Amino acid sequence: MVAVKIEGNRWEGFKGFLRDLLGEGAVGAVVVPYPVPAGDSFAHLLVKEPSRVDHAWPVAPVMTVQGGRVVSRLTRKGPVEVPTVVVLRPCELAAMRELIKLNQVKPQGLLTVSFDCPGAYPLRSYLEGNGEEIKAAFLNALKDFRLAGARPLCQVCIRFTGAWADIEVGFLGAPQGSFYLIAHTPQGEKALEALGYTGQEDLAEREKAVEELTASRVSEREAYFREEFGPQVAGPEALLATFHNCINCHNCMRVCPICFCRECFFESNALKVAPHNYLMRARRKGGLRFMPDTLLFHTGRMNHMSLSCVSCGACEDACPNAVPVSRLFAMVGDRTRAIFQYEPGRDLEEPIPFLDYREEELQEWEEPYIQSTTHCPSSL
């Protein structure tokens, strides 16, 4: 492990580091968020020229396209041809690593850089607010790590460091006006060494800060889902009321980095049924909502991907009608993942739970049969 402390403005320093990586030829390109022409949003740019990095926003105030998805599009057909740095939020990195397991990202040639993420603003409030003010407030958050108005899920995020990246950019626990560069992998070390960084900075302060914040976030998250959010959505009544806003556009699925399918099962022929089927169901229920299958879509999707859900919040940002999708999925996912103590993106060797099994496990989910019951009238 190589860990160094960099003095100076964190923002400029981070960009400077990326620029140096490009400039020193350690890599051939960088993927990094960048302001769009109108300046009102950000898009990922694949950059070759070091000078362009000056205008980049490695830590963007909003998540427009989930970075994991960007990397997937970039490498789905094969690994990058030039060594490329990808700057990702921790949740984007987790998604990318999950996609490696799913063969949707080819990691060869990629050098991942992630950072202590202060969270992101809801897309909608960012678009409607005063861009410059928000940007300023956001840059401030890199200092004290408090982002007022951040997305609710970001506020209870428990994987907010870039510890799974090749190179982690650490703000927490670093003295003001400085930050850490920490290489976690041989590739990361090589890249740092190429820039002349060596040594092993004492990270005790940082580890303590991360630990404390994690601990408080864990309890906040748990409390938020149990006390605040959970009761708002739990149960048939509340859940359906939550989905009354859903317009069935499936955009949550479209922007989801984990939903890598080319065609969603819930948009496939499987659900295209004849008119009499709709009528039959309508008769049973006293009516049938159109577009149909809202609940099936959401719960079905939870079964498909909640184990791999990285709680990035992209779905909620993309929902045109304010359904708290990301929180629903995070709440459910926290519980389904707990069954297998699985964490998406944690370990590339850790198989996705549905691919794995133990011969003796989960007996508590089976219904025991200890004694032949007497219900059966024609008992033998």
Next chain:
Amino acid sequence: MAKTAEVPQDLESFLVSLLDLGAVEVLFCPKFLSEGKVAHALIPKEGSRKGLAPLFPFMPANGGKAVSQFTLEGPVDRPVAVVLRPCEIRVLVELVKLEQANLDNLYIIGLECGGVYPLEKMTREKGAAHLEAYNQALKEGQVPQGIREVCGACDLFQPMGADVVVSVIGRDRPQLAFLTGKGLELASKVGLETRRGEVFTSQSQALLKTKAANRAQLLSSVKERVKGYQGLLEVFGKCIGCHNCSKVCPICYCKDCFFESATFDYEPISYTQRLEKKGALRVPMDTILFHLGRMTHMATSCVACGMCEDACPMGIPVAQIFKAVGADVQELFEYLPGRGLQEELPLTTYRPVEFTELEE
């Protein structure tokens, strides 16, 4: 002049009577999910008719698309009354031409449309609050405040192709007009006495003029805004490529969008070459290609229903732009989507002599 009748009580009870008196077996109509939230609902005879919301100014999904989903696999085998806004009927007609819907046994009840509120607005502001002002504006033949831009500039708010037209603009109480044999059949089945009368009020006709002017103005301002690559990027630059506009678009009926197919998964070399050429490259690629490409696929049939703009998480005025471009290309082919089933889709027909100016 047509056979008309005032609704005896309110529109909802007329619709219920269609079921009760056996005129139809099923009703397809917007219905309240909860306060201020509606969805289209398939209501069988024995179903619950509480909370019908035919006129609620809100469009969570294009009703034409909903009917298409209902009848995609084949015709319905029993009479169904479908309550639709004009743009929804036009969608339905287009989709029938594209073999995506089936009109058999459908009785189309077309609403004279005052426009609907944007999705966001409705959800955030609990839209019902505007209802009174909205109804007042319609009564006076005005454009209600705050409705979607494309609705404000819609001059096709008087339904075409309906069996029954519900006229509301300039009226205290909706009036029904029975325009087809099927429509009259409904009238007689529920025992409505009809008389001859105008389908639409003079206020409605006046509104038509206002809206036509709004339309012209909207089209030119939008075109000005997106002009050239610069303009295009100013507007579409923030597109996040979610393709939700195409997903909610009733005309984009494809099972798999071309732009999501493997065609647009690029080999690594594509990125390398482009990066070499330009020095930087937006990833994923094809943000603008998607919009322009989609335009070439569906602009001829775009009915400017506005769903795409509602569904855009980035607030891009997609519907306005597509309406503007759609207007141009539809004019080019003298085609109005949804006007009639006999009108052929522009790109599946041709005339031996046309567009001679393209050739030297």
Next chain:
Amino acid sequence: MEKNKEKKGSEENFTPRIVYALCAWCGTGGSETAGAYWLKYPENVRPFRVMCTGALDASYVLRAFIEGADGVVVSGCHPGDCHYNLGNFRARRRLAVMKEVLNALGLDGDRLWLRWVAHGEGKKLVDTAWEFDAHIREKGPNALSRRWDT
């Protein structure tokens, strides 16, 4: 069961719709054994055959819950005894996730049961049908399956 009837007098007429998902080998075999011995179980329990419990897609189960079932019970070969070697180990994981998704959303994962039944275990299958029927009667109707706004 007698007790239930007293307690839920108003719902005495409630006949739950129950889907019994069976693998094509042991589960179906169990129901054939039940037939061979003329063992009776409630008529409202309807078999749904899949090749293997490991081939029971979550979407089938959810669809049943949303479109009319009050309960779904799944039976197949005992662990270690799957016709396809290990389908049931995977099925158990999937079932656990299905139940937990339902639980997390307050949709009562207990309306979904998993119990292994081998080919010869006709009575076990019948017992399960009775037990599950009583269990669901106790719970009452599944709210979801009667809602138009799903």
Next chain:
Amino acid sequence: MSENDRASTVLIYGTNLAGYRVAYALAKMGYKAVMLNRGAYVDQYGNQVLAQLPLDFCWACGHMPQRLFIGLGAMQVLYNADLLEVSGEPGRFKVKIRKRDHYVNNFACTECEACIRACPVEVEDNGNKRKAIYVHPEIAWENIFLIDEDHCTRCGECEKVCPTGCLKLERPEETIEMEVGAVVLAPEFDEPTREDLAKFGYGTLENVVKSADLARRSLLTNFVKNSLERPSDGKLPQRVAVVVTPQYNQGVEYESYNATISAIYRAVRTKELMPEAQVTVFFREFRGFGKGHYRWYEKALELGVEIIRAQDLQVEEGKKKGDVKIKYTLGGQDRELEAELLILIAGQKPPTLMGKLSRLTGVEADEHGFCKVLPFACGKTTKEGIFAVGEFTGPKGNPETVWEGYGTATEILEYLGDKNFAPVPPPQLRSVEGEPVKVGVFICSCFGEFNQYLDLEGLAEKVRGLPGVDHVEIIKGCCTPPTMQETAQAIKASEVNRVVLAVCTPLQKLLKYRRTVMMAGLNPLLSEFLRLREDIIRVHEDREAMKEKALALIASGVEKVKKAQAAPPPTEAFTSTVLVVGGGAAGMEAALAIANRGFPVTLVEREKELGGLARDLQVDLEGHDLSAYVAWLTERVLNHPHITVLTDAQITDMWGKAGRFEAHIRQGDETQVVRVGIVIPAVGAESFRPNGAFLYGKDERVVTQRELELSLQKGETPRGPVIMIQCVGSRNKARPYCSRVCCSQALKNALALADRGVEVAILYRDLNTYGFKEDYYRMAVEKGIRFIRFSLGDYPWVEAGGSLLKVTVHDVDRNREETLEAARVVLSVGIVPREDYQELVQALGYKLDSQGFFDTETSMCPYEEAIKRLMKPWELSSNGIFPVGLAHSPRSLVEALLTARDAAGRSLTLLGKPQLPPPNAMYVSAVRESKCVACGLCVEVCPYYAREIDEVKGVARVRPYLCDSCGACLVACPSEAAYLRDARGEQMIPSVDALLL
């Protein structure tokens, strides 16, 4: 005798499992078999697996395919049959058989039970009432109709009502003669009698039961609390004892391979049901040497099962009424235990038929009374052309029994003439492409039987009202040849192209239903079957509700077929050559057995010489001359025209799947490419190296058994006592398996040392002298060899004091510490997998089991791999890879050769067929390429290696003949890219909806 003079049919006497396997293997190789059944029906005489396998491990679906072959005409079963005479010579025996057909021909019976209703005779049977004609109560997967001859009055009522004519009260006894190429003796298992078990109180004490009795009692529920109720008073016992009887009943019964694990398993299940109960298991030694056995043993200890390794044991009446007192000796002390219920795990008796069959056929018995078979062969008796298999030749494990069937079939081929069996080709199917969907529903009335339970007419009327149903018809049946014909005609006449059959039981009759649909020219993918009888008529009472349910099931079927699409069964080319990797004894054996049938085999050995580990072997415990056999084998292999031997060769690269592998083999500087259809890994294994432990490697007086053996061969004799330590590197957390060979090796060497007058002590945990090896154990005790038992947590300690080594051991039986002196300490080291397996495994895309050997996953089933898996009818389910020898699992040489013969047999069922259809014909999984993004989830979950990623297209691909259509892939695929051809998403969702009608 020339090939043309030989007969092609094989006579199989008896119906034990190995016999079935022989017939099944022969059928697959193209030969017919006649099975002689002494009984009136299938499985009247319990075979080994039936007797030993508890109900929780169901093997019906594994056994059924073998039965299906009877239906296909490959096997003919004679009932109530007896062998009268055998004459002639190998290749053309004349046999005379007396037989009388069963009253009810099971293969023609529709199981309508009209006969039962018609029968006027009521019989009281064990507290239940039944008729004089009744269904066999114990065989779950076939409804076997029996006539109780003691009570039957021959009134003929049953025969009158039988709609199919399958019931005939007068079945004449006939004597037939036939010519057969070979005879296989496969009589069934002999259980100890009541008298044999009398010393355990069986038959005298009410609460002493056999495990098999418990099984019978829990027939329909599996093992539950009710199964444990005491026979005397119905009380649930709180103190349960389990005794493995053969270990205390020497000379009377033999210990089957499953005995101790059965005891452990029964104890574990009891403890699981009643955690508060006290459960005690008695045996002398734990002989769990199968895969996964040791894990169950540990589980028992974890759950608090008490295990007592009593040296001797007696049972008498307990103090409290109904209780049982077990008096036993442990460490020389007498102790006792009172139990409320005693469960006996009984052994196996020498076959009673031995004398008779010996007289008839000339086969010889061995000293134990079992049929004598020749070493280094499979099922060969002392009489040429007559074979003996299964429990007839001695106690067997399940895998051995199954392997033996295939192995023996390969031996038999030598004696047979031309192939005489080929399955009937499927009927011609018409294309329905472009036709509008027309659904026909055919409701079976079972010759009118169903009418009394269900208003079929009314049901048909309602079905007519279902949307999209074009034709409804009530049929008589579709499971007997005439009704199949009639129904096919009806389907044709109705001009429908989708068929729903509402019938009885698809598991048994599925193939007949599918055939009926095919006879109508339709692809069976366009049809669906549902069960009016098993799902409705027999299990319900409320007629209205039954009709409603029937309608829902039919509606569900209708919805499913509406979107069904036809597709022909895919076939794939198969390369009929074999690659054997490893030239040890097992590899050579497999190569030779295959090459003898004329198929080319390439054998790759990385060393310069063939023979592997076996080169060092001389004789085994039983005295078989191993070195002579290995020498003979090597000679044959090197000179065989169909075997290419590549020594000093290495596989540098390999890929592919069953049917077409490609291997690059380097020999010196040259590399050649070999294309084969089957790969047989025979790469052997290694001995555990106990580096440093017990002073091994530090003190030269500490040696392994193998080293001792080599020095003994050289004529060296240790001067002073020898101490052997067993289970070095085996049966611990890291290697939780028994290496199986070390106890025999230790005994062999100990006996040799004793003969030279050396004092020997064997320190052991459990002495695994399974089967007849027990004799040598007894011999060792007689010769004064000491046996001291220690425990897993307390291994002996070796110190290098003075001239002799000092070994300290804690004797658990006597609970005392003892220090012994030794001139040699001999370590019995286990067999461990080789580290270089991984390369081959990766190249083959195969998996190792949890113990690191070359078989796929071990199973939860403690019975040495689920029997079902062993009996998989589809050989290719292991991706055309048949591991043999030590690479498969630790085994003695003779046992390892058996795995080789099995692999050869499996290969021979496939080789020579240029095209292989998938096992389930058209019912395979498939890929919608446009939806697939090559995520690989389906590849991972496929249990049969049937899926792979096509790197060029970037999509998944199915290898159809590996696919057994389980559907794991379609569930793993979150999209609709993976699907089963008969269960597409668009079929399943509407059918769920309709089910809830």
Next chain:
Amino acid sequence: MSEPFEPKIVGFLCYWCSYTAADLAGVSRMKYPPNLRVIRVMCSSRVDPVFIIKALLDGADGVLVAGCHPGDCHYQKGNYYARRKVALTKKILESLGLGPERVKLSWIAASEGPKFAQVAKEFTEEIRRLGPNPARAEIFL
């Protein structure tokens, strides 16, 4: 900046007429500018407007679609559809101010080798006059 502008033009030529004409032009050693890069399609109607737009967004300075003369299509009416498609594309480009003049439709029969050379030359000149496609350098497209 200093480099002289050499237009890049994509030509979609129908197999039966225009591609043969291009062949003929080559065989007859008629000179036409090297700027035209030819993509062969079976019929001009195969040219999805998306192809044209993709070419323009990828930096092509001009797109030429050429096929058989009206009434002369090998597939009877493909070129009529092609004409409508090109008209549609040009209209969209016009509406959005993206320079419809960068797209050209031309009917060139198999025998019209000289015409092909001439069209190529004229169109290249026309594009040269229009200058580089502004999309070329745009990184956000």
